[in-house]
Amino acid sequence: MNNTYGRMDAAFAQSLVDIVAAELNKNVNILDDKGVIIASFSRERIGQVHESGAKMLGAGVVKEFYVTKEEECSLKGMRQGYNVPIMFENRCIGVIGITGDQKTAGPYARLAARFVEANVQSNAQQEKLVGALHEKEELRSVFLNKIIMVQEEERKRISRELHDETSQSLTSIIVGLRMLAEQVEDSKDKEKILKIRDLAVTTLEAVHHIAVELRPVLLDDLGLVAAAKKYIENYAKQYEISLHVDFSNLSRERFSPEVEITLYRILQEALTNIVKHAQATEVSVSLNKRQDKLMLMVQDNGVGFDTKMAESTHSRTCLGIYGMGERVALVEGNLTITSVIGQGTKLFVEIPLEEINNLDIVD
Template identity: 75%
Template sequence: MENEYQRLDAKFAQSLVDIVAAELNKNVNILDDRGVIIASFSRDRIGQVHEAGARMLKAEMIKEFYVSEEDELHLRGIRNGFNVPIMFENKCVGVIGVTGDLKTAEPYARLAARFVEANLQSNARQEKLVGALKEKEELQSIFLNKIIRVQEEERKKISRELHDETSQSLTSIIVGLRILAEQVQNSGEREKILQMRDLALTTLEAVHDMAVQLRPVLLDDLGLVAAAQKYIANYSKQYKILMNIEFNILSRERFATEVEIALYRILQEALTNIVKHAGATQVWVSLYKKQNKLILIINDNGVGFNLDLFKSTHSRTSLGIYGMGERVSLVDGTFEIKSEIGQGTKIFVEIPL
């Protein structure tokens, strides 16, 4: 199938015709690869067949040719003038003709043909560059998607192991230490055993937190809303930040796995950035559906930052925000961040369902 850039652009052809015709005060025609006039200084000729050009193209004997005044008498739709094939990648894609005597018409026809060929070559290079860039972006997206999927599966596996195996083993140790402490008569030894039990309890809490950070069981079992509510509750308790949430209307509605994971990770990253960099005392989180789209908004009253400066840096924060944007793009969503110094930060995510 012929690529679009291999065809003559009628609009460009007409512009060239007008320029050359105005310079020469002669008529100029450009034919397509069938000999049909697609551009002419005489507008009424557009759409007509140039018989001499059509014959040459059909015979596949591609060459320059001159139409004499005598030829005009027995050939339809032509006028006296010099005609030059327009070549692209060893193929004739059209013909340009300039009316008038040979001496005047020949150099202008050749120059115009070379100009059209140069335009076609430029379009082809641009098309190839655009195609290569698009292919690169598609491959990058596929590669990134695979990395994220593998990463999430590994997180899920480790989280399950921590929750089901490590946590249960630690719980058994804690229970065993408590029973042992009750059986020991020596108060000093009992105190040591209770200290070991407290250390095991602290370790169990750390393991539980690690499992939640990796992949909360609630996210897989009950969905995004339940997991987000639990995460926000723990976050507020740990960092003493007032959280205002609004997504109860969604109840326990489930969404595609990749969408739930993307939004949960964005919420996680955003709240982590707030506690590390924003110095906020309040955060507002909204999650709702609107016209078959799922929308997440995270807003804080923190110190804010300079967006222009942010875009030119490569800090840990910028990488985190870049990662949020990449996650959104993988589910065909839109990601927007607004911030001003002293005015807090707002993150807007919209994902089609």
């Protein structure tokens, strides 16, 4: 059957005709809902109008009918035989006819009609299920996108508050403690105040780190390239890993917010996984644009892992990989992860770009 809901496919109809005709040694025809022959053991009849069938279908009275010997002689292109309507959801979608006398041809015509109806019904149900599945996937993508957007907006809000309010308050405390320490003459009291000041400085650094992890200001203000470079710079300082970075063909170019946050989060997740699991000493990161595609590659020389086994488990790493795949799918991109145990891992992301989403900053 074809994918047209509730209609017969000519190829299927012809295969059924050939089987029935060979079994009965009779001519078999299948008509569409207009009375046109779409399948016949006599190939030359395909495309012709079956006058009796067309008349019955046109009258709107659906019923079985028999072409007699006399009608065969008087009607053009007709042959003696029994014809049975093919029904689908209370409407006639065609007719199947088998040549011969009424007693012999009738049961076979009814059986063949029921077979066609069952096949049409089966395919219609399959099409409904496929359609429902597509709708479910579309809704899932919409909801997932909404969830990610809400999460990112909340991250942005908290990050801004930490940066603008909490950080400023801590800075004021640090300055105040420093001034207080200068006014105190007792050395022990001064030492206590300076220790509190140092604790406030450490807290300020931790708050700044949390704010950047939640949502770097650079990402919103200057874009993906600036934010990614800064993240990699801090990453290299924090961990003893040799980093090779290639951001060729990109300077201050901007992309859609969805693409930028997607690639930034994937870079974040990939580099975090390397620290936690890979035991790598060298990491390569490249971000390039070629024609209408933006590509991110993160590769390490770590211990690697079995990708097939990872897919069947529910470890934190696998959830991270799953999350990356979900994010990439939402921007219609592709994510590929290849890994060999003892030889490292390579993550490659490719995202299509639209002209309208590219924003070039003019100096």
